[in-house]
Amino acid sequence: MYSSLVRIQNTFGFFTTVAFVVAAFIAASDFITPRAPVVNTLKTTNLQVVRGRPHYYSSKKEEYAIIKFTLDADLSSLFTWNTKQLFVYVTAEWPSSSSSSASQNATTNQAVIWDTIITAPSSDHLANLGPASLKKLKKSAAGKSIDPSRGKLSLKNQRPKYQITHPSGKMASTEDVTLRLHYNVQPWVGILSWNQNVDYGRWKKLAGGLSKKFALPALKKQDEKKKA
Amino acid sequence: MWAAAKRVRSYDSLVPRRRCLRTVRTSAAWTALSKATLGWTVHQSSRIDREPPFVFTGQPAHTTMADQILDQIRDVVEGQIDFEGQKLVELIVNVALTVVGAVAFLVGYFLQDIKLAVWIGLGGTALTFVAVVPPWPFYNQHPVKWLPIGGGAQAQPINLVIGEKTSG
Amino acid sequence: MLSGLGNPRQAAAQLMNFGLILSTAFMMWKGLSVITDSPSPIVVVLSGSMEPAFQRGDLLLLWNRNVLSETSVGEVVVYNVKDKDIPIVHRVVRKFGTGPDAKLLTKGDNNLSDDTELYARGQDYLVRKDIIGSVVGYLPFVGYVTILLSEHPWLKTVMLGIMGLVVVLQRE
Numbered sequence: 001m002y003s004s005l006v007r008i009q010n011t012f013g014f015f016t017t018v019a020f021v022v023a024a025f026i027a028a029s030d031f032i033t034p035r036a037p038v039v040n041t042l043k044t045t046n047l048q049v050v051r052g053r054p055h056y057y058s059s060k061k062e063e064y065a066i067i068k069f070t071l072d073a074d075l076s077s078l079f080t081w082n083t084k085q086l087f088v089y090v091t092a093e094w095p096s097s098s099s100s101s102a103s104q105n106a107t108t109n110q111a112v113i114w115d116t117i118i119t120a121p122s123s124d125h126l127a128n129l130g131p132a133s134l135k136k137l138k139k140s141a142a143g144k145s146i147d148p149s150r151g152k153l154s155l156k157n158q159r160p161k162y163q164i165t166h167p168s169g170k171m172a173s174t175e176d177v178t179l180r181l182h183y184n185v186q187p188w189v190g191i192l193s194w195n196q197n198v199d200y201g202r203w204k205k206l207a208g209g210l211s212k213k214f215a216l217p218a219l220k221k222q223d224e225k226k227k228a
Numbered sequence: 229m230w231a232a233a234k235r236v237r238s239y240d241s242l243v244p245r246r247r248c249l250r251t252v253r254t255s256a257a258w259t260a261l262s263k264a265t266l267g268w269t270v271h272q273s274s275r276i277d278r279e280p281p282f283v284f285t286g287q288p289a290h291t292t293m294a295d296q297i298l299d300q301i302r303d304v305v306e307g308q309i310d311f312e313g314q315k316l317v318e319l320i321v322n323v324a325l326t327v328v329g330a331v332a333f334l335v336g337y338f339l340q341d342i343k344l345a346v347w348i349g350l351g352g353t354a355l356t357f358v359a360v361v362p363p364w365p366f367y368n369q370h371p372v373k374w375l376p377i378g379g380g381a382q383a384q385p386i387n388l389v390i391g392e393k394t395s396g
Numbered sequence: 397m398l399s400g401l402g403n404p405r406q407a408a409a410q411l412m413n414f415g416l417i418l419s420t421a422f423m424m425w426k427g428l429s430v431i432t433d434s435p436s437p438i439v440v441v442l443s444g445s446m447e448p449a450f451q452r453g454d455l456l457l458l459w460n461r462n463v464l465s466e467t468s469v470g471e472v473v474v475y476n477v478k479d480k481d482i483p484i485v486h487r488v489v490r491k492f493g494t495g496p497d498a499k500l501l502t503k504g505d506n507n508l509s510d511d512t513e514l515y516a517r518g519q520d521y522l523v524r525k526d527i528i529g530s531v532v533g534y535l536p537f538v539g540y541v542t543i544l545l546s547e548h549p550w551l552k553t554v555m556l557g558i559m560g561l562v563v564v565l566q567r568e
Contacts, residue, residue, distance in 0.1 A: 001314040004307035005562065007361050011321050015353050018329040022349065023535070025333050026342070057513060081340040085448055087487075087505065091469055096493065110469040112489040117505060119448055122343050126448035128506050145341035162510075167492050167499055167521070182470050186449045188342050191533050194470060298564075305565045 027190025039208035041072040063171040064163040076151035087184040089115035094177040113160040179211035313367025328352030434460035434529035440539030445504030453540030458529025472531040478516040
């Protein structure tokens with residue numbers, strides 16, 4: 001400690017120690033914050049199966065499904081000071097066609113049909129938005145360090161962001177499809193967490209979040225006419 | 229090394245002391261390197277640094293102006309402080325950074341504001357650096373009293389005897 | 397470093413000390429690798445395709461064992477494209493089938509389209525063995541130094557210069 005250089009080294013060394021300990025405490029504080037996410041409604045409103053090119057880069061024509069849905073969920077308890085963003089996504093799940101009779105409950109196919117990133121006020125500046133909507137977003141949380149109200153989701157007849165396909169190219173008349181809501185909490189520091197099916201301490205399992213089983217309709221003739 | 233330092237008698241015998249100091253310096257460099265490699269797990273024992281700083285001021289060895297200027301710059305950069313100052317610095321660093329960390333966490337948790345916690349942590353650390361790194365006069369209030377060169381008749385033999393005893 | 401030459405015993409001790417530090421670091425890395433079953437259990441994020449979740453320079457802790465359940469949709473995984481050694485960290489958005497042959501499709505949260513175009517020619521989906529780990533832990537910013545040094549080589553020169561200055565200005 002007798003020269004400036006040694007003092008810089010030692011002070012910096014102890015600073016890193018303190019920083020890591022504080023980071024560990026911040027990460028641990030997640031576990032004592034209760035979580036009780038609830039999904040009130042998750043249901044399909046419109047189903048369509050179309051044959052065509054789902055993406056501009058698709059090399060071949062295939063069947064793809066467009067699932068519109070309505071969602072009402074309250075995930076506000078997931079927002080704490082250590083929440084950087086909440087990634088919410090809705091998947092469609094269905095058993096494989098060959099084994100559907102053999103293993104009724106086995107979900108062998110899973111595809112995201114819609115997702116959204118909900119930033120916390122502390123990470124608004126990182127959001128991938130245009131300047132106008134970014135300004136609006138920041139204004140919505142002015143003076144707030146966390147904003148749990150952003151966890152309240154209410155979507156009506158929402159169009160999917162992704163048209164779902166299957167490697168076999170067949171989607172029409174698929175049975176036993178369900179929609180499921182998931183979330184992924186991204187912390188500022190610590191472990192990433194997802195929705196749970198069982199309670200872990202103060203983190204309650206996601207209530208609801210699974211739609212009724214439904215079947216996709218047969219191929220829509222109209223679109224073939226359009227292509228021709 | 230401590231015993232060796234005590235046995236210093238005249239200007240000539242300063243040479244081994246210099247060598248000894250040099251190794252201290254390098255071992256400090258190693259510890260710094262090890263810290264960089266292993267991060268926060270390695271802590272330097274600060275005992276090593278409590279060697280007396282080399283405060284010899286007669287300058288028969290310095291011949292050129294450049295040498296003198298370099299020496300002055302070295303003095304400024306090195307920023308030596310005395311033993312009591314080193315003790316105090318260590319205490320201040322440990323207490324201040326721990327308190328800053330605790331305050332940052334508690335304020336952040338109770339106000340649920342992680343950005344505030346980060347700013348408190350960084351700000352407090354910056355203040356600690358300012359308080360501790362420069363050789364404030366505060367840290368030099370207990371200079372080491374060296375024996376007179378060539379021998380003050382009374383003091384020298386006592387110290388010498390002790391030195392010889394401990395080494396032999 | 398040269399100062400130890402005057403005293404071989406001290407020089408040897410310093411060499412041993414340095415070797416010990418290096419080997420300890422290596423052991424910790426490999427030990428973590430064994431525990432997580434991942435060839436590279438800690439990675440630094442190099443691209444912005446997962447923003448705002450992960451920025452460039454963030455450290456990710458990976459886990460590559462399927463203890464409770466299979467790698468499934470929604471997990472953020474690090475994978476290597478066939479025949480290319482560029483690890484990519486993206487989210488699994490589709491999974492068809494189960495077991496080691498399940499077909500997985502990934503997408504960066506910040507990207508508009510999925511990763512089909514990133515994959516090798518003729519590779520439409522990933523399989524489990526392409527994945528070197530799922531992200532379980534996150535530490536922001538700590539890896540940024542490595543990015544700075546690799547992208548701004550002049551910084552290395554600056555660092556060498558500072559080190560040289562320190563050597564000159566330190567008394568021998």
